[in-house]
Amino acid sequence: MTRPDWNPALYARFAGLRLRPALDLLLQVRDLPEGDIIDLGCGNGAVGPVLKARFPDRHLQGIDSSPAMLAEARETGCYDSLNEADAAVWAPTRPPALIFSNAALQWLPDHATLFPRLLALLAPGGTLAIQMPRQHNGPSHALIRTTAKALFPERFAAPWREPVDPPTTYARLMAPLGETSVWETDYIQRLAPVETGHPVRHFTQSTFMRPFTEGLTAEEEARFLEAYEAELQTDYPTEDDGSVLFPFRRVFLTVRRES
Template identity: 40%
Template sequence: MNSVPIWDPHQYLRHSGHRARPFLDLLARLPEPPAARLRPPRIADIGCGPGNVTALLAERWPTAVITGFDNSPEMLALAEKEHAGATPGGGRLDFREADAAYWTPDEPYDLIVSNAALQWVPGHADSFARWIDALTPGGAFAFQVPGNYEAPSHALLGTLCALPEWRTRLAGRGRDFAHVLDPADYLDRLTGLGCAADAWETTYYQLLPGEDPVLDWVKGTALRPVLTELGDDADAVDAFLGQYRDLLRKAYPAGPHGTVFPFRRIFAVARTPEA
């Protein structure tokens, strides 16, 4: 069984507007790093994917030196092609291979962020201490993760993978990503590490265009472990996607203006004490 999904950055970016919106909301809540008054901020983006939201950090802090970390060669290749290098404000963007499950900062950071990545990492909250320890005084750690694992889109995927015809190959594949805590749990973890913290949740009612848009959405995210496991077995891929498509059509019927796809997101921002 393949443990690491193979990512398709172009499929992921098909819904880039909706996917980036929670990060923009998170970005609006981020404090200014105290060190930014004296020098360019140093920023890390854990699970940067194709780099499109990493680039938004450079717009917020034009002089910043920003590194995006990801364990997907496909994502990193596109990020480096589209976004790496000097930024117009005098800063710099670069990208490195690293697994969020094991990443340990090797230098101080003014800001560490993660956008829709930690849900793939079992026990990710256990890493908060070492990430926060790497922050400069007054630095911040902030993230958002999907919180919709009880929604039909994800619950049906788990149910389908567990059916007799699929369970031998796909048991657990529909729940590979469900490692998210409640906002209150994140708040407790972060304040327990000595931070001033805030946590909240938002449900976005996304209007998706086109035919079977919810299926198209999950092809870029939750379906990646399934598609990776089925690999080049075209008949199995077609059969699985056909069954899943029919379930999604009933759960998310198309309306006259598109398909409404509610999506819950969980956010947290933690700040260390200033010196």
Template identity: 40%
Template sequence: MTTPTWDPAQYLRHADHRARPFADLLARVPDLPSARPRIADLGCGPGNVTALLADRWPTAHITGHDNSAEMLDRAHVEHAGDNLDFTYADVRTWLPSEPHDLIISNATLQWVPGHADRFPDWVNGLRPGGTLAFQVPGNFDAPSHRLMRTLAARHGVEDVLRHEDAVLTPAAYLSRLADLGCTVDAWETTYIHVLQGEDPVLDWVKGTGLRPILTALADDPETRDTFVRDYRDALREAYPATPHGTAFPFRRVFVVARRGA
């Protein structure tokens, strides 16, 4: 799969909608075992939701990790502070260098093939009573993704995209983490985001799921523009605009796993 080039400004165009699942995840995270918690945010992006961790735990030392220089630059400028820093890391290989009270991730692990195989290392990196928490999109069978894959196959770039097996079911995550001795809360929610503006679903995926295609076709602007135009037309039919906006159903999977004391 192509490592996408990220555009923080495009990603943040739907920041309120994107942050809502993180707030719902954060609401289920229990009290942390330390008075001055150590927290890691894996795949912090531009840092806008990492900052919510500092609001919840003002005495914590929080580090946002990401592999996008563009995202990290935005995070440093807008959110870095005395107890909040950002650094480069590849989630595929990241290991906690010290015991953590919370390892959290927002809409990142779907980009990491085999991410559930990292759970033992991350759980072992928690203090007793510490928590691993994450949410991932569960909408890979939605029209937005199915249409993208169909058009990608037509243009010979289907190999850069993720498929339905990019994430597990809530029950599968529960099983994997319960086997590691964690107490697990796993669930799913389908949000109905009401998006405004012209071609808002296209605008949404330009910040996330479409990034591998845009990256792969960066040196072929004619093919890229044709792809985007055809995809736009298909999305207009799949997600019709109404006087109230464009309804965009979006399923997400949530997991909060607490290590035994």
């Protein structure tokens, strides 16, 4: 069964919050050799403008598996080329100077194989720069799993494995392969009030929640959202103005391939 495509409009509601980590990652990218800039898992092109501004004379290529997201990325006018491809198997036609991936590779398994493979695709002296959410054990995400299992135990009985490892795992994996920097940041995000529902639900619904709700009927999804939001208020109480303070953890790594 083909999964429903991403909803760019829903994802873009939190563009500013999602862009901040990409900017923090980009600040750690130093001198690069000759070669293209790859936005791997470019999504709707949110990072395209800042990558083009930082590297105006480089060929900027966006890679994503979602046709809907690629259509949005094309509208930015920042990319020299856009290609539909699976990041797990994608390979460039020539070694790039930078592979930049913002909040995409958490969707792919086997990082122990994937990350060294991506590093090996770079030109000598090139940089692999990755940012991934590591919020999966936070209440916002854990409640999605527990709510789904409580309501639909027969569908969500399979064991769950955290898709992003601790920072030390990536440091040990990549340090032998090149100059490696790994860090983790908790962002205290203020989510604006919403007309209906809880602000955190609106944030998670466009990303982490998708695999849990895409197979539900409309009635089942409504039950799921009601139960999920009832739990959210305990961990993320609304402020006087209706906003919510939402701590969100992300892990970063940059690896410079040896020349």
